Amino acid sequence: MSVEPLLRVRDLSVSFATEDGVVHAVEDVAFDVAPGEVLAVVGESGSGKSVTALTLMGLSRGPNARISGAARFDGTDLVAAGDAELRRVRGERIAMVFQDPMGSLDPVYRVGDQIAEQIRAHRDTSRKEARRRAIELLDAVGIESAEQRVDSYPHQFSGGMRQRAMIAMALSLEPSLLIADEPTTALDVTVQAQIVELLRDLNRSRGLAMLLITHDIGLVAEIADRVAVMYAGRVVEEGTLDEVFYEPQHPYTWGLLGSLTRIDRPRPERLPQIPGAPPSLVEPPQGCHFRPRCPHEFERCPQVPALEARLPDAPGHLDRCWLDPMEKRERRPVGEDGP
Amino acid sequence: MSGEPLLEVRGLVKRFDEGSGLLGRRKAEPVRAVDGVDLTVAPGETLGLVGESGSGKSTLCRAILQLVQPDAGSVRFEGQEIVGLKQRQLRPLRPRMQMVFQDPDASLNPRKRVGEIVGAPLELHGIASGAKLHREVGELLERVGLSAEHDRRYPHEFSGGQRQRIGIARALATRPKLILADEPVSKLDVSIRAQIVNLMQDLQREMGLAYLFVAHDIGVVRHVSDRIAVMHDGKIVEEGTADRVCEQPREPYTRELLAAVPVPDPREARARRARLSA
Numbered sequence: 001m002s003v004e005p006l007l008r009v010r011d012l013s014v015s016f017a018t019e020d021g022v023v024h025a026v027e028d029v030a031f032d033v034a035p036g037e038v039l040a041v042v043g044e045s046g047s048g049k050s051v052t053a054l055t056l057m058g059l060s061r062g063p064n065a066r067i068s069g070a071a072r073f074d075g076t077d078l079v080a081a082g083d084a085e086l087r088r089v090r091g092e093r094i095a096m097v098f099q100d101p102m103g104s105l106d107p108v109y110r111v112g113d114q115i116a117e118q119i120r121a122h123r124d125t126s127r128k129e130a131r132r133r134a135i136e137l138l139d140a141v142g143i144e145s146a147e148q149r150v151d152s153y154p155h156q157f158s159g160g161m162r163q164r165a166m167i168a169m170a171l172s173l174e175p176s177l178l179i180a181d182e183p184t185t186a187l188d189v190t191v192q193a194q195i196v197e198l199l200r201d202l203n204r205s206r207g208l209a210m211l212l213i214t215h216d217i218g219l220v221a222e223i224a225d226r227v228a229v230m231y232a233g234r235v236v237e238e239g240t241l242d243e244v245f246y247e248p249q250h251p252y253t254w255g256l257l258g259s260l261t262r263i264d265r266p267r268p269e270r271l272p273q274i275p276g277a278p279p280s281l282v283e284p285p286q287g288c289h290f291r292p293r294c295p296h297e298f299e300r301c302p303q304v305p306a307l308e309a310r311l312p313d314a315p316g317h318l319d320r321c322w323l324d325p326m327e328k329r330e331r332r333p334v335g336e337d338g339p
Numbered sequence: 340m341s342g343e344p345l346l347e348v349r350g351l352v353k354r355f356d357e358g359s360g361l362l363g364r365r366k367a368e369p370v371r372a373v374d375g376v377d378l379t380v381a382p383g384e385t386l387g388l389v390g391e392s393g394s395g396k397s398t399l400c401r402a403i404l405q406l407v408q409p410d411a412g413s414v415r416f417e418g419q420e421i422v423g424l425k426q427r428q429l430r431p432l433r434p435r436m437q438m439v440f441q442d443p444d445a446s447l448n449p450r451k452r453v454g455e456i457v458g459a460p461l462e463l464h465g466i467a468s469g470a471k472l473h474r475e476v477g478e479l480l481e482r483v484g485l486s487a488e489h490d491r492r493y494p495h496e497f498s499g500g501q502r503q504r505i506g507i508a509r510a511l512a513t514r515p516k517l518i519l520a521d522e523p524v525s526k527l528d529v530s531i532r533a534q535i536v537n538l539m540q541d542l543q544r545e546m547g548l549a550y551l552f553v554a555h556d557i558g559v560v561r562h563v564s565d566r567i568a569v570m571h572d573g574k575i576v577e578e579g580t581a582d583r584v585c586e587q588p589r590e591p592y593t594r595e596l597l598a599a600v601p602v603p604d605p606r607e608a609r610a611r612r613a614r615l616s617a
Contacts, residue, residue: 044528045499159392188391189555193599215528218601221608241605259533260603261558263585270540271562273533277498338604 005032006177006209008058012069014048014055016062021282027233029069030307033177036207040220040241042256043230046278049213053179055079056211057096058086077252092122095170097163099182104166107156112138115169122173137168142198152180160191167198171208178202181213182309183231185313196222217260217339221245229253232279232289235307239317245338249310249319253291254332257339272333288320296323296331343418344379345517345549346403346436351376351412353395353402372398374573379519385543387564387581389557389596394611395573396553400519404411404438405429417516421596434464435511441522443502447494453480453505454490460512466613479508484538500531504538511542519551524559536563557600561585 014026026048033039043049054060056071056078071078076089090096098104106114115137116130125133131150138146141164154162163183170178180199184192200223202208214220220227220241227244231239231253237250246255255274261267276293285291287302294301300322309315311325321328353373380386390396401407403414405421414421416436421429437460442448447456458461458476461467467475477487483504494502510518521574523539524532540563542548554560560567561581568578569592577590588594602608 044530076391188597190391190556190599191603196601217529218600221603221605222601243603245603255530257603259529261556261562262603263558263561263597263600264602264604264607267562267582271533271536273537274530275534277500277531338606 003034006035006037006074006212007033008070008072009052010070012052012055012066012071012231014051014060016208017064017066020280023281024233025281026055028050028307029230029233031228031235031237031238033209033211035176036203036209037225038203038212038223039226039228040212040214040224041228041230041235042214042217042220044215044278045240046232046281047230048233050181052321053096053211054180054214056084056179057090057094071106090177091118092173093175094177094179095173095175097166097170097178097180097183099185102154102162105162107154110116110153111157111165112152115165115172118169119172130235133172134168137172139166139234140171140192141165141168142194143168158191159187160194163187163191163195164198167195167202170201175242177207177209179211179213182215183212184219185214185216192219199223217256229256232284234289234320235318236290237319238307239314243317244315247311247314247317248332249317249325249328250290250321251294251296251323252335256294257334260339262339298322342382345382345384345412345416345417346378346380346551347415348376348378348403349413349415351399351402351414352410353407354410371573373402373409376570376573376575378568378575378578380549380551382516383543383547384566385552385564387560387567388551388553388570389555389560389567390528390570391555391596394570396570397521398436399450399570400521400551400553404436404519430464434460434466435515436517436519437510437513437515439503439506439510439518439520439523441525443494443499443526444504446506447502450492451493452490453485453494453497456494456505457490457508457512460509464513466513475512475563480505482511482542483508484534492526500527500534503527503535507535507538507542511546514546515548517549517551519553521553522555523552525554525556532559539563557585557596569596577578 010030012026014030016023020336029052031039041049051060055067067079069079074093114133115134119125119130119133135146135150138150143149143161143164157165184195187195196219203210211265224241226240228235231252237244237253248257258272273295279285279289287304291297291301305320305322307318307320309318311317351373352375354369354371356369376399388396402409409422416432454476458472461472461475461515476490480487480489485504524535527535552560552563564581567581567584568575571592577584577593588597
């Protein structure tokens with residue numbers, strides 16, 4: 001890709017000192033998000049995907065946190081930036097949407113006032129103008145009769161409407177990057193589909209770039225341009241949506257895609273499963289972190305494989321697995337036909 | 340299916356008064372959380388119950404188990420009517436119908452050792468004690484893929500998937516015929532979810548268990564179920580074999596539900612969007 005990325009993350013590591021020892025939550029994470037692109041970071045709990053997102057927003061800082069590496073966003077290094085600088089970037093140029101909108105909306109303020117306040121905190125705008133803008137935004141995210149709804153309190157909204165209101169607030173300062181952490185996880189499936197549609201539409205119509213943090217492979221397939229798969233603090237595979245789904249290179253990705261249930265295919269006798277559980281991040285296994293659960297482990301695996309392109313014809317498709325690509329093709333239980 | 344059903348629910352109703360809460364005000368009509376539900380579960384069978392939040396599926400489970408008193412209708416378990424029975428009369432039936440919950444964290448006492456948690460139903464119902472209890476607990480833990488030595492540990496020492504195994508071991512302790520599983524895998528990660536689903540199916544084959552498997556995830560429900568019942572606004576709107584309901588849904592609500600399930604396959608997702616916009 002020749003376009004200058006909007007966000008370039010390199011060698012990002014985050015660890016926390018805890019009573020049980022040092023937790024290596026994020027290790028040498030690297031990825032780019034191009035302008036207007038949707039990058040999905042997929043992983044299970046403890047994979048480091050949420051800590052990565054929080055770190056980009058400066059929200060994982062603290063006395064027991066150690067953060068290293070770089071995250072260049074539009075001229076600012078988000079890792080090195082001071083709190084004041086970060087506050088300017090946050091909300092204004094990068095906005096965030098969380099899983100639980102009730103946790104991020106203030107229950108005692110009207111929804112419209114919260115949006116208007118946010119606008120007025122960053123822009124020299126009259127109350128009246130900010131309110132007009134709030135109505136416009138609520139309308140843009142699909143809230144019906146926004147002119148009345150602007151005066152509602154969060155508890156008067158359904159879960160899906162609250163998430164729409166959160167998205168409206170995130171859009172209020174016209175950010176160029178939206179970080180969405182499990183934006184649909186707490187919602188019912190029919191509402192999920194509507195929010196996915198809204199996010200797609202915002203991406204396509206406004207060119208809003210997104211870093212989507214999720215465990216939901218279905219959501220990824222619906223919306224992402226590129227995918228980074230995280231496991232135990234590291235990115236183990238990264239590529240375009242189709243590369244990761246139809247040419248997956250890492251055995252963890254195989255396991256993840258293989259264990260999905262699909263309603264549009266005949267059901268298998270038994271669900272393929274990944275044995276065991278993710279490792280402790282205090283004492284992760286030496287070398288490849290997936291090694292203890294991997295059926296393809298061999299003598300090179302105690303060394304850490306670099307995240308690099310291993311296929312001659314796909315320079316943007318990176319993975320952390322020592323297996324020979326030809327061998328992977330033979331061993332891979334999922335592939336060309338999709339998960 | 341030969342013989343009589345293990346569980347037979349007819350016309351079950353459970354209402355809640357909405358406004359009689361904090362300020363004592365009465366609002367409108369009581370809400371019918373369960374509104375005339377009929378369903379049956381045969382021995383050894385899995386009936387999947389899908390619905391969104393607020394559909395009434397959790398209340399239905401509680402009303403079946405008589406944890407809340409139904410307002411009308413009948414629940415027959417092994418041919419015996421259980422609506423209206425007193426706690427004392429229900430007690431001998433409890434070992435045969437057990438429950439597995441969504442959130443093992445909320446349903447496992449953090450102060451008790453795993454051995455006490457799994458052994459509690461055995462003691463409570465006077466099934467085993469002493470050395471026999473210890474042996475049975477060890478066997479149960481091994482049966483769900485843990486080891487007998489885990490009995491001395493506390494729930495927090497286990498991962499989410501392992502805690503769900505503990506919840507299943509506890510439910511199995513009294514050798515039930517029926518397990519009501521309320522969202523048993525929805526809090527688990529994808530790779531762990533497959534392990535628990537497979538475990539539940541293995542246990543069903545080995546022990547001849549029947550499940551009422553309640554979940555919002557229609558993909559998982561279809562995988563485990565012989566039949567599926569779709570619940571919406573307190574009613575069962577459609578019921579049929581798992582494949583029929585998923586492949587040829589008859590009711591508009593079922594079709595809407597199925598259409599909303601994201602397909603984890605980019606090509607298929609693109610094709611579907613193209614069809615929708617055409």
